Amino acid sequence: MTVMEFVSLDPSTGTEIARWPVAGAADREAALQRAHGAFLSGRTRPPAERASVLTAVAATLRDRRDDLALLATREMGKPLAEARAEVEKCAAGCEYFAEHGAALLADEPHRSSAPESYVSYLPLGVIFAVMPWNFPYWQVIRHAAPAVMAGNTVLVKHAENTLGCANALTDVFTAAGADGVVSHVVATVDDSAEIIRDDRIAAVTLTGSTRAGAAVAGIAGSALKKTVLELGGSDAFVVLADADVAAAARTAVRARFQNAGQSCIAAKRFVVERSVADEFIEAFLAGVSSLRVGDPAAEGTTLGPMARADLREGLTRQLERSVQAGGKELLPGGPRDGAGWFFDPAVLLVEDTTLPAWQEETFGPLAPIFVADSEETALQVVNDSVYGLGGAVWTNDLDRGKAFARRVVSGAVFVNGMTASMPSLPFGGVKNSGYGRELARAGLLEFTNQQTVWVGPPGGI
Numbered sequence: 001m002t003v004m005e006f007v008s009l010d011p012s013t014g015t016e017i018a019r020w021p022v023a024g025a026a027d028r029e030a031a032l033q034r035a036h037g038a039f040l041s042g043r044t045r046p047p048a049e050r051a052s053v054l055t056a057v058a059a060t061l062r063d064r065r066d067d068l069a070l071l072a073t074r075e076m077g078k079p080l081a082e083a084r085a086e087v088e089k090c091a092a093g094c095e096y097f098a099e100h101g102a103a104l105l106a107d108e109p110h111r112s113s114a115p116e117s118y119v120s121y122l123p124l125g126v127i128f129a130v131m132p133w134n135f136p137y138w139q140v141i142r143h144a145a146p147a148v149m150a151g152n153t154v155l156v157k158h159a160e161n162t163l164g165c166a167n168a169l170t171d172v173f174t175a176a177g178a179d180g181v182v183s184h185v186v187a188t189v190d191d192s193a194e195i196i197r198d199d200r201i202a203a204v205t206l207t208g209s210t211r212a213g214a215a216v217a218g219i220a221g222s223a224l225k226k227t228v229l230e231l232g233g234s235d236a237f238v239v240l241a242d243a244d245v246a247a248a249a250r251t252a253v254r255a256r257f258q259n260a261g262q263s264c265i266a267a268k269r270f271v272v273e274r275s276v277a278d279e280f281i282e283a284f285l286a287g288v289s290s291l292r293v294g295d296p297a298a299e300g301t302t303l304g305p306m307a308r309a310d311l312r313e314g315l316t317r318q319l320e321r322s323v324q325a326g327g328k329e330l331l332p333g334g335p336r337d338g339a340g341w342f343f344d345p346a347v348l349l350v351e352d353t354t355l356p357a358w359q360e361e362t363f364g365p366l367a368p369i370f371v372a373d374s375e376e377t378a379l380q381v382v383n384d385s386v387y388g389l390g391g392a393v394w395t396n397d398l399d400r401g402k403a404f405a406r407r408v409v410s411g412a413v414f415v416n417g418m419t420a421s422m423p424s425l426p427f428g429g430v431k432n433s434g435y436g437r438e439l440a441r442a443g444l445l446e447f448t449n450q451q452t453v454w455v456g457p458p459g460g461i
Contacts, residue, residue, distance in 0.1 A: 004021070004022040004188070005019045005020055005021045005022060006019070006020045006022065006160040006161075006163060006186065007019050007020075008020065008075055008160075008161055008162075008163065008164065009161070009308075009309075010074060010075075010340075011075075011076060011077035011296075011304070011305040011306065011307050011308070011340055011341050012077060012295055012296060012297075012304070012305050012339070012340040012342075013339045013340050014309070014339055014340055014341070017074060017075065017164070018163075018164060020160075020163045020186050021186065022186050022187065022188055022191070023185050023186045023187055023191070027185070028185055028187065028191060028194075028195065031155060031183060031184075031185040032126070032155065032195070032198055032200050032201075034179075034180040034183055035126045035153045035154070035155040035180055035183055035200070036125070036126050036153075036200040037180060038153045038178075038179065038180030038181050039123070039125050039126055039151075039152065039153040042151065042153070042181070043123050043151050045151065047101060047102035047105055047149070048102065050101065050148060050149050050150075050151060051097075051098040051099070051101055051102060051149065052098070053148065053176065053177065053178045053181065054094040054095070054097055054098040054101075054145060054148060054149060055094070055095065055098045056176035056177055056178070057091075057094045057172060057173060057176040057178065058090075058091040058092070058094040058095045058098070059091075059176070060172045060175050060176045061087055061088075061090050061091040061094070061137075061172055062087075062088070062091050064087075064168075064172065065084055065087045065088065065091075066084070067168075068083075068087045068137065068165075068168055068172075069083035069084040069086070069087055070083070070297065071164050071165055071168055072086065072087075072136050072137065072162070072165055073296045073297050073304070074164075074297070075133075075136070075161060075162045075164050075165055076133050076134065076136060076161060076162055076165075076307040077260065077296050077304040077305040077306065077307050077341070078259055078260075078296060078304060079296045079301045079302060079303070079304045080296060080297055080298075080299065080301070081299070082258065082259060083296075086135055086137055086138050087137055089138055090137045090138055090141040092423070093138070093141050093142065093145050093423045093439075094141065094145050096145075096423035096424065097145045097146050097148075097149040097423065097444070098149070101146070101149035101150075101444065104441045104444050104445075105121045105149070105150060105444065105445075105448075107119065107120050107121075107453075108121075110452075112454060113461060114454045114455055114456045114461065115455065115456065115457060116454075116455040117452070117453065117454050117455065118452075118453050119450055119451065119452055119453070120450075120451045120453055121150065121444075121445055121448040121449070121450060121451075122151070122448055122449040122451055123150050123151030123152045123447070123448060123449070124152055124202035124203055124226075124447050124448065124449055125152060125153075125200070125201070125202030125203075126152070126153050126154070126155055126200055126201050126202055127143070127147050127152050127153070127154050127155070127201075127202060127203050127204070127205060127447055128155050128157065128192075128195055128196055128201045128203070128204045128205075129143050129144070129154050129155065129156045129157070129204075129205050129206075130157045130192060130204070130205070130206040130207070130208065130212070130216060131143075131156055131157070131158050131159065131166075131206075131207055131208075132159050132207050132208050133158075133159035133160075133161050133162040133307055134259060134262045134263060134264075134307065135259070135263070136158070136159070136162040136165035136166070136169075137165060137169060138421075139207050140154075140156055140158070140166075140169055140182070141169075142421060142427070142438050142439060143205050143207075143228075143438055143443075144156075144182050145423075146438070146439065146443045146444040146446075146447075147447050148178075148181055148182065149444060150444055150445075150447060150448050152202070152447055153180060153181050153182070153183075154181070154182045154183075155183060155184070155185060155195070155201075156169075156170075156182065156183065156184040156185070157184070157185060157187045157192050157195070158184055161307060161308060163184075163186060166184040167184065169182065169184070170182065170183045170184050189215075192216075193219050196216070196219045196220050196223060196225060197219065197222075197223045201225065202225070202226075202447075203220075203225055203226040203227065203228075203447050204216060204220045204225055204226070204227045204228075205227065205228045205229075205230075205436075205438075205447075206227070206228075206229050206230070206231075207229075207230040207231075207264070208231065209231065209232055210231045210232050210432045210433075210434075212231075213229040213231040213434055216229070217229060226446075226447070227436070228428070228434075228435070228436030228437070228438065228446050228447075229434035229435055229436060230264065230389075230427070230428055230429065230433070230434050230436075230438060231264070231389075231429065231432060231433050231434040232264060232361045232387060232389070232432065232433060233264040233265055233266075233268070233361065233387050233388075233389030233390060233429065233433050234268045234269055234359075234360075234361050234362075234385050234386075234387040234389075235265055235266065235267050235268055235269070235387075235389055235390045235391045235392070235410070235419055236267070236268075236269045236270075236271055236381075236382040236385075236391045236392070236408075237252055237255055237256075237267035237269070237270050237271070237391070237392045237394075237418075238271045238272075238378050238382060238391070238392065238393040238394065238404070239252075239270070239271070239272040239273065239276060239280050239394045240273050240375060240378070240393065240394060240395040240400070240401075240404075241273040241275045241276055241375075242395050242396045242397055242400075243276065243394035243395050243396060243416075244394070244396060244416075245276050245279045245280050245283065246283055247394075247416075248280065248394040248416075249280050249283035249284045249287060250283070250287060251392075251394075251417065251418050252267060252270060252280075252284055252287075252418075253284065253287035253288055253291070254418060255267035255392065255418035255419070256268070256270075256288075256365075256367045257288065257291060257302075257303055257345060257365055257367075260303055260304055260305065260306055260307075260343070260364060260365055261345075261362070261363065261364045261365045261366065261367075262306065262307060262311070262363050262364060264389055264433075265389055265390045265412075265419040265420070265421065266419075267367075267392060267418065267419070268361065268362055268367075268368075269358060269368060269370070269381075269382075269385075270284075270367060270368065270369040270370065271369075271370050271372050271378045271381055271382060272369060272370070272371055272372065273371075273372055273373075273374070273375065273378065274371050274372065274373055277369075277371045281330065281349075281369060284347070284367075284369075285330060285331055285347060288331060288345050288347060288367070289331065291303045291345060293336070293342060293344060293345075294342075303345065303365065304342075305340045305341045305342045305343070306341045306342070306343050306364050306365075307341070308341065309341050311341070311363060311364065312335055312341045312343055312364070314363075315343060315362060315363065315364040315365075315366060316334060316335050316343075318356045318357055318360060318362055318366065319333070319334060319346055319348075319357065319366055321355075321356045321357075322348060322350075322355045322356050322357035322358075322368070323348070325352065325354075325355050325356070326351065326352050326355065327348040327349065327350055327355050327357060327368065328348060328349040328350075328351075329346065329347075329348060330347040330348065330349050330369070331345065331346060331347035332344075332346060333345045333346025333347070333365065333366070334346060343364055343365050344365070345365040345366070345367070346365065346366045346367070347366075347367045347368075347369065348366070348367070348368045348369065349368075349369055349371075350368045350369060350370045351370075353370060353381055353384065355368070358370070359385075361387065375404070379404065379407055379408070382408055383407075383408065383409050385431075386431055386432040387410075387429070387431060387432050387433045388409050388410040388411060388429050388430040388431035388432070388433045389410060389411055389412070389419075389428075389429035389433035389434075390410055390411060390412040390413070390414070390419035390429070391408055391410045391412070391413050391414070391419060392413065392414045392415070392416075392417060392418055392419055393405060393408070393413060393414075393415055393416075394415075394416055395415070395416070398415065398416075401415035401416065402415060409430060409431065410429065410430065410433075411427070411428045411429040411430055411433065411437075412425075412427065421438070421439060422439070423439050423440065424439075424440055425439060425440050426438070426439060426440045426441075426442035426443060427439045427440075427443065428443075
């Protein structure tokens with residue numbers, strides 16, 4: 001009998017890194033038993049003990065930072081400096097929930113007809129997490145740290161091209177004394193559907209494409225399992241006429257091209273008021289041209305390869321279709337000849353917002369710019385999207401920025417900054433970008449049983 005396996009390829013060279021056998025029925029059962037057993041043995045553990053687990057995980061992440069970073073660089077092409085920063089962000093996220101989790105989970109008193117009423121936040125059980133490859137550690141920790149703090153355990157189905165990172169992260173939790181609290185299983189899509197339906201799975205979270213989210217939500221819904229979905233995005237980056245244009249342009253380069261543009265919350269549509277458009281475009285193009293494309297393991301590289309050949313092919317088609325439909329190439333780019341899946345950054349001037357590079361999510365180093373005649377036009381263009389994950393607006397008038405943000409239909413808006421996920425703020429989207437929240441108190445409570453307790457006197461009322 002042939003064993004199915006996934007093959008990891010180096011994005012810089014296209015050569016094989018490793019092969020990962022897909023878990024058979026016995027291995028999937030063992031993974032479920034391990035995660036469920038860890039939940040049963042730890043569900044009544046007090047918050048202080050859960051916090052100590054996360055503190056130990058943070059320390060282990062920092063101890064292994066360089067090895068973890070190099071593994072991510074090798075598996076998905078992230079520049080080494082960015083990979084190190086990702087591991088540090090994971091450690092800081094664990095520490096945030098270790099420090100604040102107990103207070104955020106405290107019983108919440110309510111007034112009622114009884115002398116005492118309150119809501120307790122109790123763990124649900126095993127959370128099945130379907131995770132992507134682009135931030136192979138942070139995507140997991142972003143969900144897992146609050147889930148573990150709440151008393152749950154997590155079984156991860158990671159992306160096929162970052163299974164080494166998944167294995168390394170499981171080892172981190174084991175080394176921190178939390179065996180089975182966060183673990184992973186190498187599974188196919190069909191296997192994942194079977195896992196979701198298993199009675200030991202209490203809920204499901206997914207970060208990925210809108211199509212994948214709809215499929216997982218359908219399976220989970222048929223089994224009455226709660227889901228949290230963080231899906232695609234086409235975030236707008238708006239520069240109003242009174243903005244600090246130089247600062248906006250500097251930030252825009254990082255917002256678009258960090259992680260080779262492979263981020264749900266990357267700035268993917270740039271909207272600039274006409275009076276400052278020339279200044280912004282000139283500064284933005286200078287910043288993009290200064291990016292150093294090359295070996296992601298080399299110090300000083302700021303733009304590595306795309307993670308997979310199919311992703312580069314898809315972006316190439318989006319660029320070609322957009323140019324054919326009238327997009328003007330301000331900075332020609334595209335797939336680079338030679339080994340690996342490198343893509344030179346491309347910048348387009350867009351007059352027709354029906355272009356593929358504007359309407360579709362572009363997951364890579366491609367930046368379309370639209371020049372708006374007014375703030376109202378800018379707002380209309382921003383909201384003309386099926387996505388609603390994040391966005392940014394730049395202005396020196398903070399009241400204007402906050403008023404603009406309230407009219408943007410998205411899960412987050414950053415005024416004079418770039419969209420980011422951080423432990424202290426809720427993170428998630430609307431429309432085709434998903435539902436539910438991760439991080440902060442909102443994310444911590446997503447996977448809890450919000451139990452109402454009504455306490456009357458012994459003789460009743």
